[in-house]
Amino acid sequence: MVFWVQMFYHRKKRNMLWKRSGILLVKTNCLIEGCILAKDVFSKTSKPIMSKKTIITNELKDVLQAFLINEVSVERNLVNGDLFAPKEVVDIEDIKMNTHEVNFISVYLDSVQQFKRLFKGWQAGATVDITSVRKVFVPLLELGFINDKDVFSLHHYSTKSDYFYHHLVSVGLISGYLAKQLNFGKGDIVQVALAGCLCDVGMAKIPQNLLEKKTSLTLEEYNEIKRHPVYGQQLLRNSATLKNEAKMAILQHHERLDGSGYPNGEKGNRIHIFAKIVAIADVYHAMTSERVYRRKQSPFRVLEMIMHDDFGKFDIEILNSLVNSVVSISIGSVVKLSDESTGTVIFMNSRYPTRPVIKLTNGTLVDLERNRELFILETH
Secondary structure, three states: OHHHHHHHHHHHHHHHHHOOOOEEEEEHHHOOOOOEEOOOEOOOOOOOOEOOOOEOOHHHHHHHHHOOOOEEEEEOEOOOOOEOOOOOEEEEEOOOOOOOOOOHHHHHHHHHHHHHHHHHHHHOOOOOOHHHHHHHHHHHHHHHHHOHHHHOOHHHHOOOOOHHHHHHHHHHHHHHHHHHHOOOOHHHHHHHHHHHHOOOHHHHHOOHHHHOOOOOOOHHHHHHHOOHHHHHHHHOOOOOOOOHHHHHHHHHOOOOOOOOOOOOOOOHHHOOHHHHHHHHHHHHHHHHOOOOOOOOOOHHHHHHHHHHOOOOOOOHHHHHHHHHHHOOOOOOOEEEEOOOOEEEEEEOOOOOOOOOEEEEOOOOEEEOOOOOOOOEEEEO
């Protein structure tokens, strides 16, 4: 009975979301902060002046108007998950979907806001109800397996103000996806994913002023933040829905193979495989996202930093799975480099998948393995 009630709930929610899918073509002067560009914006050059997935601010709106851009295509949802209701719509481009597809990004943004409400409740003393978490998260996870490319583009939608809630949901999705790539069973995939989205649940016990602090933390404040894995394990200790392996992942997701992590400085095989997965997902999403005290970085750059600067800290099999998932480029792919030049991939180096040979639009060949100062910013 419970199963069919849940199925009805998820089907009803999906039907509602289908009505919200699509792309709006609107006048630039109708844009508001939080709009998400659905397509690249071009002026009189071959390069876009703004890329799709850019989140509009008042400053960026002024830039568009300065370039005399009168109309742009945007998603129907704002970055906070709300529907965008402009004063005037020039055109609507519906997204073709079947019964297995919905607008993944719309569902994701809605889920982030639901997680925000759940977390606020936990901060106020509410019990962490795993059933409520599953209702929000599991349907999104299932969509993520269908829209796997979108799972690794979620950092584009993370905002400074709501970064924490985007992080919760995204780490869960990436953790679940990696578990699937590693051929885990369906039950374990869900448990790994739940551990990912709950890995920072212990932050609910951290003083709000520390979570919102925009300046550097003192040593005492940092040590308090580092206790969130322990707080998380305590909050979920009596949960019968969450497996002990998932609870261990929440406790250990900041541990590192070389013993340099926290809270207990565990090493190697003393760290659970679930925790090793969540650890990589956690670091990857954090480094690719815009935060109050740190700018987001290219996924390709982040992967290189994790592989080289943090060598020996993370499980190599899981890391390779992440690299293979993110670097889904192939010969013929169009990429933009860190110097803003664009080109086409003409050769893939299997030893260095983040550093292929690029033929630029002016005909110049660039071997990224030999030109270490350059890296791929994004793919088109």
